[in-house]
Amino acid sequence: MERELACEIVKDLLPLYVDGIVSDVSQKSIENHLEHCTDCKEVYHNMAFHLEMETPPTEVSDVKRFLKKTKKMYLLYGLGGLSFIAILVCLIVDLAVNKGITWSLIAGSSCLFADAFIYALSTCKKNKGCIAMAVISIGTFCLLSAIQITSYYLMETGTFWFFRYGLPILLLWLLILWFPVLTRTFLKWNIWDCIVLFLFLLIVGNYTTKLITGDYVWNDVLHMQGFIGNALGEVIGIIVFGIIGRIEKWRK
Numbered sequence: 001m002e003r004e005l006a007c008e009i010v011k012d013l014l015p016l017y018v019d020g021i022v023s024d025v026s027q028k029s030i031e032n033h034l035e036h037c038t039d040c041k042e043v044y045h046n047m048a049f050h051l052e053m054e055t056p057p058t059e060v061s062d063v064k065r066f067l068k069k070t071k072k073m074y075l076l077y078g079l080g081g082l083s084f085i086a087i088l089v090c091l092i093v094d095l096a097v098n099k100g101i102t103w104s105l106i107a108g109s110s111c112l113f114a115d116a117f118i119y120a121l122s123t124c125k126k127n128k129g130c131i132a133m134a135v136i137s138i139g140t141f142c143l144l145s146a147i148q149i150t151s152y153y154l155m156e157t158g159t160f161w162f163f164r165y166g167l168p169i170l171l172l173w174l175l176i177l178w179f180p181v182l183t184r185t186f187l188k189w190n191i192w193d194c195i196v197l198f199l200f201l202l203i204v205g206n207y208t209t210k211l212i213t214g215d216y217v218w219n220d221v222l223h224m225q226g227f228i229g230n231a232l233g234e235v236i237g238i239i240v241f242g243i244i245g246r247i248e249k250w251r252k
């Protein structure tokens with residue numbers, strides 16, 4: 001049984017407690033005390049409220065507020081839902097026509113990746129972004145494996161594409177996805193710079209994917225073959241988000 005703390009002591013410790021810099025033992029004692037003592041509880045609530053008012057909003061909540069305010073959050077969720085449906089349709093069509101990996105599948109997956117990335121970043125508080133990413137990574141791996149096993153072994157349709165194309169492409173895109181999230185989590189880049197980095201990696205990813213599937217040889221990549229399809233959208237995105245990022249920094 002812990003000894004009861006005197007109100008005076010608790011009130012002295014509250015500023016440290018609100019800042020989260022008390023020891024675990026103190027924290028527990030204070031919490032126990034706050035449960036029973038309405039007087040200290042009131043002091044604590046006032047303190048926490050003022051702290052919340054003083055704390056400058058983080059970039060993440062800025063983005064969230066912006067999205068909420070302009071109802072773009074719904075648009076984002078809508079896009080996510082749509083690309084999920086698109087992937088499902090792609091999968092069903094692929095299975096139906098007995099094909100292994102197709103461009104529709106790759107396009108669909110990259111849509112999912114893009115959305116997943118934005119979700120991960122916009123919910124990226126502390127390590128939550130990494131947790132979201134881990135779920136996405138493992139989930140995608142399981143999904144692709146399940147498709148391969150179902151179509152090749154169970155339905156005896158399609159080809160064995162998983163190790164030849166599926167896995168290298170998956171690893172490539174997971175790397176592209178993890179990279180910006182890690183820079184955000186550990187190097188504390190702002191969200192716009194992370195998106196710019198992501199878009200740049202997308203261009204690299206597009207070309208590398210085509211190298212893996214054998215659509216392109218190295219010479220095509222060096223000559224930026226199919227620039228409009230592979231890189232134009234991303235280049236425009238890089239410019240737009242780059243400018244937004246600079247404006248954001250300049251406003252601060």
Ligand SMILES: [Zn+2]
Nearest residue numbers: 007037039040
């Ligand atoms: Zn008290």
